[in-house]
Amino acid sequence: MVISREKGRTTTSGRIYDTLRQDLVNGRFAAGEKVSISALKEHYGVGLSPLREALNRLAAYGLLEQESQRGFRVPRLDRRELDDIAEMRRELEGMALERAIRFGDAEWESELLAAAHRLKRADMVPEAVDEWERLHNRFHRTLVAPCGSVWLLRFIEQLHDQFDRYRRMAPEEPQVRRVLDAQHGELVTLALERDIKAARELMDDHVQRSYEVALKGAMTGAD
Structure with missing residues (x-):
């Protein structure tokens, strides 16, 4: 059961990563915009844990900027x-x-x-x-x-x-x-x-x- 829950969380994280990645590339979020985790949870219908995993991956990939303990922001255009x-x-x-x-x-x-x-x-x-x-x-x-x-x-x-x-x-x-x-x-x-x-x-x-x-x-x- 533990393995099943972990697999389910990984699947959800992967799904939200792909969806968010596409939305970021498509310009759904404004450049420089601070991303609200609570708003993302509601919009995408996911839990906090898989969402944070996806956000951390997107930050490592370069489509988000992590602001210490303050959350995430969409990179500005330069x-x-x-x-x-x-x-x-x-x-x-x-x-x-x-x-x-x-x-x-x-x-x-x-x-x-x-x-x-x-x-x-x-x-x-x-x-x-x-x-x-x-x-x-x-x-x-x-x-x-x-x-x-x-x-x-x-x-x-x-x-x-x-x-x-x-x-x-x-x-x-x-x-x-x-x-x-x-x-x-x-x-x-x-x-x-x-x-x-x-x-x-x-x-x-x-x-x-x-x-x-x-x-x-x-x-x-x-x-």
Whole structure:
């Protein structure tokens, strides 16, 4: 019975961690906002123990700041931090893409084509923003999946979450969005052609264009 209760608490903690992580990335909480534990308990319908476990994990992950004994706060948006995140994305995601192109097999090619197809179909439904974001993340994960390094993939995932905090605060820019969407297809083509140099250059440009959008989110969130 003790083991069962412990397992149940771990499952609840994992569930609330995933939900809170997504809400933090999506901007449900304002940058700099102090998080009310009692309000979170009520909103998510969880107990204090699994909630605190989730909050501590999110603080270690970088999506929350722990304030000594005073609780937790959503990190503020900062231009210098975004610059650092974008630079690390260029370095690490570019490295992972090069390795993925070298190591990826026919199964990866099929999965990449499928991921790109789903993302393109989601582009046709502008109101399905959450679904597009989910498929967008899946596409980028699939693109670099065969890089051969679990740690590299973990770092990239963390950078994406931090980067998206800024990007999702930015105003809509349909023209830029169309360019970025087109680049997804171009990345697939270059990956399948095994053109490492061109793929790396395009990834750098893709991150830079996304950064320029996210920067406007940083300015918006700082107001």
